[in-house]
Amino acid sequence: MDTQFYARLSNDLTQLLESGVNCDVSIEVDEEEVPLVNVFKVHSIILQSRSPYFKKKFDEITFNENQIKILKLPNISVKWKNFVIFELLITSNELELDELVEHLQSHLVNDNASWLRLNFAQVYRTSYQVKNFKIIRDFCINIITKHPNTIFESENFHSLPEGALISILKQDNLQLEEGKIWEYVIEWGKAKNSTLPTNLDKWTSDNFLSLKKALKGCLPYIRFFSFSNEDVVEKIYPYQQLLEHQLFSDINIKFITPNKQISSTILPPRKILNATLPTRNTSIPLSSDIITNEHALEISSWIDRKEIPYIENNPYEFQLLVRGSRNGFDVNTIFNICDKVSKTIIILKVEGTGEILGGYNPFEWAKDKNQWKPTNDSFVFSLKTADMKNSILSTSNGGCVRNYPSELRLSFGSALYLIGNLKTAKRCCCKDSVEYPEPIRSSEFISPNLSSPSKKSLFSVEEYEVFKILKRK
The missing domain is CATH 3.30.710.10 (Potassium Channel Kv1.1; Chain A)
Incomplete structure (x- = not known):
């Protein structure tokens, strides 16, 4: 009632x-x-x-x-698209709409986790600075503890606020050896003091004092008594001037006589799940002139809809089927070689802009019949490059894959059209699409109308590749 x-x-x-x-x-x-x-x-x-x-x-x-x-x-967006939901969350917090703030956080974590991961450094920084963003902050901390490289290897790591770094150092289950954590903390502190000499042998007492001041809030959360003997010698001794005299003395005592009592506080060792943590596997062969192993891991995560992206040990093999410079650039080349082949990724390098665009088709391609296949498992994307800070994923929202060999055309809804000769015809384009809501190109390159696309939205490709996605044994 x-x-x-x-x-x-x-x-x-x-x-x-x-x-x-x-x-x-x-x-x-x-x-x-x-x-x-x-x-x-x-x-x-x-x-x-x-x-x-x-x-x-x-x-x-x-x-x-x-x-x-x-x-x-002033300066508030009223457009409702996936990529501005985070901005809406920030605005809702400023307007003190607490229930909406909580709802939007839950929506992002439950339904847009891939976007949060792709913009991880920015999201974590903001979630730390805004007290009310606890749901997203907990989401980020959970990822960081399991996959520390997500933040420590980020290009934005050096600009991480001190409080955000301290909140990470406090985590007992941070899956990283203490010696490596120490190296990252030192690196972060040096970034705050750009005038420090590159060669440690040339450091003065004032140089060490400057670094010590920068790391004042971080040092209490380093588990110094969890260092290996080798790390004590190689990583702590060179920076001993950063430590208080009593602490450095106690580290030496424990190093020489482990059972002797000391006065310094001994923090518990971190709860490492594996004695030896796996490292990023860059030895997996990838036959591509366009994408990297990191790109392949990212695409594999999207295929499996992983909340936490793969960072090593790709579960899939990318088997090269077609390459434009080897097999030809006509769309019919794709249909002929990939006929009756399912689970394929098309990768395009756009001529002139260097963008890397693509799409995943879970269905078989067909060279002898036109067909339109609805699916919720396909997606389109643009990958991170030197000129593009983050990758963009646009998942299917009642989308489809169009297979039209008689028209020399294949497409993912209206989000990505490939037509004719991909290198010479310059007829490929992207359009705003309800089927794949997140645009994979900037607005200036999006066609408002497919029947009469703007000249700037049309593109040709420098190179393209098609891969069969195989489950790795």
Whole structure:
């Protein structure tokens, strides 16, 4: 009975908002990147009851001659796409919409975990800085403890806030040897002091003092008594001036006489699951002139819909079937060689921009018939390159794969079209797609209309490859 009342109340409030009856506030929102103002007419009493932010703002504003309060909110996006949900979360927190903040965090963790992983360093930094982002912060910490390289090998590691680094060092189950953790912490501290000499032999006492100040908050969370004897000699001794005299003395005592009592606090060793942690496997042969082993691991994670991406031991073999420079660039080449072959990845290197685009087809290609196959297992993507900070994954939302050999065309919905000769025809393009909602190219290269695409959205390819995805034995 209560549920029915709540449902009807929600419906009534929606109708009240849409009708505009008795609206006493007009909220003007400026788009961040577009010269456009969106106006929303709302009821102050409802917003004030749901958000302390709006209550405070409305109390500060007086009514105009039409008995309307006007609130201006600059630099807020009102577009609802997967890649701006995180921005919406940040805005919701600023507006003190606590229930929405919790809901959006759960949505990102449960339904958009791949995006969180692809933007991991930014997400973790923000989640640490915003107290209310506990759900995402816990999600990030869980990944970091299991896969430390996710953050320690990130290009943004040196800019990680001190508090965020300390929160990682506090984790008892961080799966990394203490000597390696120490090296990362030293590296982070040096990045805060760009004037330090490169050669440690040339360091002065002042140099060590500067580094010690930078690491003051981190040093108490290093498990110095968990270092191997070899690491004590090779990694602690060169930086002994960073440690307090008593601590360094106790490390030496434990090194020489392990059973002797000392006064320094001994933190428990980390709970390493394996005595020897696996390292990233870069020895797996990958016959590609376009993608790297790291790219292949990322694609394999998408195929398996892994919340935590593979970082070693790829479960799949990428068997090269077609290469443009070897077999030809006509679309029919793909149909002829890949006829009746399922589970394939198409990789394209775009001429002129260096973008790496592609798509995964779980179905068989067919060289002798046109067919349209709906699927929720296909996806399209653009991969991280020197000019592109993060990869983009666009998963199927009731999407399809189109196999049209008679028209020299294959496509993934309307998100990625390959037509004719991929090198000379310059007819390939990407379009905004409801089937694959996340655009894999920037807006300037997205075609608004396939029947008359803009010249800038059309592209040819420098090289392309097609791989059969095989389960590795």
